[in-house]
Amino acid sequence: MSLFEKHQPTLTKAIEVLHARTFYAAFPEHPAPAVYGETADADGQAKFKNTLGKEFGELMQAGESGWAGQEESPYLQEPLNVRYPIFSTDDLITKSKSAFHVWRKVSKEERAGILLESLDRLKRRFFEIAYATMHTTGQGYMMAFQASGPHAADRALEAIAAGYEELSRFPKAALWDKPMGKFNLQINKEWRAVPKGISLVIGCSTFPTWNSVTGIYGSLMTGNTVLVKPHPGAILPIAIFVAEIQNVLAENNFDPHICQLAVDTFEKMISKELAEHSEVKLIDFTGNSLFGSYLEALPGKTVFTEKTGVNSVILDSADDLDKVAANLAFSVNLYSGQMCTAPQNFFIPETGIKTSSGAATFDQFAEKFVANLNSLIDNPKAGPFVLGAVQNKKTCDRVVEAEKLPGKVWLKSRSFENPMFKKARVATPVVVEVDASKKEIFSKELFGPIALLIKTKNTDQSIALAQEMAIQHGAISCGAYTTDPEVKDKIADAMSLAATPVSFNLTGGIYMNQNAAFSDFHVTGGNPSGNASFTNPEYVTRRFTWVGHREPVKA
């Protein structure tokens, strides 16, 4: 049985749900022993620990110019001392180009089989990847497992499915038979989906696999070779992905350089050198807006970006404001606000939030929100695990700076003790009240656990400001609470025009930060937060070109 046949049921199901957009998860999100094995967690942790302080020897890439690695654990505030091979740009490009001329000719079935098999292999390494993710990004254990393991694998599967479907969109050949009156003009036509070439995937420090695998698998599925350039602070999780892809390639007698890891250091970043190289045709990037916009403007490249945004919550009315406050407090605490989908700007009318038991004032909501934040932070069985650690020290500085904003500080950021990691770099949310007139304060992303409670005249102004922020500065998510169908329609319409998905009236165990594969288009591509979306059709169609050749049928 070929790898394609082995994985065909999964692929078929994935394509089906890609259209139906109903629930589907090929990789169970709970690290349950029943699913992943009784010793999987312990084994994964042991394997992770055994990687530390050594050269990462799993890659099938030779000829390195040296070894380097600068990852630090936000939990231990100590270097991991994992070293990765370093390659010159010329070496990476030369090998990628050579591998391209092999990979581009491989059938879509064979490509899909290999890529799906690599995900199957990775499933066995989800725990190891989880620990690698914790100790590079600072994510809590559960998020690290889910986001870097099963959720990332589902997103990768989604990209494979979308790519496979688009490659199947048009026939390989057809007879074009045109009646000309006395005779028919008959032309044999054929169409090829021609991959664009070398694809560069530039990773970020907070979601090293989830944000990169769609680009990697999307490009590989459509026949491109890939250079994976991780953030120097978060290499190990995606290095394991690349290693497994190379394993499956080599086992099937393909050049492992079809997918290479291109590690660099903080002192000598190679992103620009790679991105500007004439042989690099595709670029995927997650990160800051400045570098993302520079990449988007590079001539002759097809570029997919996820940059930064200013995410809003519009508070108009609610059945139960306690549940609302609890839900939003979780969203802000989750991974200490270091998600691209975390809410920042909370728009609350000065007349308060309507509830079934009368209007709650601005201050009443602020108090409830702060109380819920504190209660989660101070719950030793939940808080430390939800908040995790802070990836970058600069985020801690930004949180401290936020306390100096001109407005009432409802909650100061503080430290807390992580029972497992005493030296963890942590920061709890800061909450500041800002007047709607002070647009300069809330018109930019304040990355990290920073929540601004913005007092507006009314919900119409809240909507207008949320829309304006998204159109001008980008937005990846939006929360809205209203019990009024007319207000709901107004919000849905206004935010649609700002290309921002709205989560309405979330309470309980579902949060505006979460985007599910096969259903939620992550980043729409329609506002400044990014120019691409996981995974809409053009996310894969732009990775190749349809070229048709033709020849008359011989008489």
Next chain:
Amino acid sequence: MSLFEKHQPTLTKAIEVLHARTFYAAFPEHPAPAVYGETADADGQAKFKNTLGKEFGELMQAGESGWAGQEESPYLQEPLNVRYPIFSTDDLITKSKSAFHVWRKVSKEERAGILLESLDRLKRRFFEIAYATMHTTGQGYMMAFQASGPHAADRALEAIAAGYEELSRFPKAALWDKPMGKFNLQINKEWRAVPKGISLVIGCSTFPTWNSVTGIYGSLMTGNTVLVKPHPGAILPIAIFVAEIQNVLAENNFDPHICQLAVDTFEKMISKELAEHSEVKLIDFTGNSLFGSYLEALPGKTVFTEKTGVNSVILDSADDLDKVAANLAFSVNLYSGQMCTAPQNFFIPETGIKTSSGAATFDQFAEKFVANLNSLIDNPKAGPFVLGAVQNKKTCDRVVEAEKLPGKVWLKSRSFENPMFKKARVATPVVVEVDASKKEIFSKELFGPIALLIKTKNTDQSIALAQEMAIQHGAISCGAYTTDPEVKDKIADAMSLAATPVSFNLTGGIYMNQNAAFSDFHVTGGNPSGNASFTNPEYVTRRFTWVGHREPVKA
């Protein structure tokens, strides 16, 4: 019966062939009285003549700041004196923005119905459009009828079909039902295809409808409002399209400003002002590479370009070289080489072209080619109608310049008499021999009837040069003649990598210049000749954004 129901069979068929890529023409290409009516031609000509020297009064656009029109007939070398209303950019944008908020909410069925009805109305005006096209572009009668009438309408239908299909790609709503162990998390999700806003379509002087209608109909189908900015030298044909779209809109109680004509003059071009306007989100452009590349680099815009290319013919071997020479001579003579798909660089090995009766030398082929050009030019019943007239005087200058190129001039450009238009601006092809080493000569588009016979070492060099030209300078078409399957594969592969479609071994009544709707992707988007393709999925998907909203199911 709604307009959608009326035209649904056509739409269904169009979507079907868009995938099958077999022959389909919704609009018969022959101006046969049996199809279009006994008096259609005479009526159309009379209507065209009645338009001359007057204000074009068909548009439903008021508030003009003046009237202007500078079109000249290349056949008469006289101004048409048709005047069009001129509007300020602010006025055009304000009205388009207001109309957008109506049009974006119209269902895809209703939009499709209106647009298909407009094509039905235009069918009755194909002859009038043909004469308008002849006397602005210089195209011969048959090409003017086909390209601006039925072929353009087929391309428009193709864009409507592709847009309709993409808008139907994902469900309007779905229940996302996630098993959580003891309960299910149920979320109602909905997805909206949100149009991007105002779409600017900038036309060219040689194919004023064929090259513009796909952008116009593609944008309108996906809910955008459109500003049609024709080339000041070729307004009338597309003005008739806009007038008919406005007619159908108004009859159905829609704001006719959903599609506006935005005329300018050579002295005061408004393309840049419109393109750079913050409210303009989409730009379609056909024309020179310099302006096209400027548009592509505008930040925050989605841009579709067809620029210039250097089209090659690779001559390796042939069954019957006379038929080859005849076919290529027709391709070069056709509309005096003013098609973006016309061949320019003919790569011929110094060892000659292999045929069933031995190798024909380079010189023998050159002689045959020149003889075929002359024989068509000198045939008074065919030549003048195939060659047509020259749109732009600069093209005639370029042809004269080409005679000074360093190489043997196999054929000088000359004049000929058009029996119907004694004052027509005409130019027959110039044919110059160039050595393969003189790359600087053939590395650019020499727009017009200019053919370069390039002597190469062998077919491998011919292929390498054709590929290099396409990758470096763009190519929209490629012709190749070979009887060797291995050489054919090599050419097909090499030109695929240059994203250039190849027409193999064309003889008889089919030419490399021709691209058919529903089957041939016109301009692939994968080389510098343009960044978009008629009509691949992304040609329409990039005109709107998928945005998903969600809300938990109430308990």
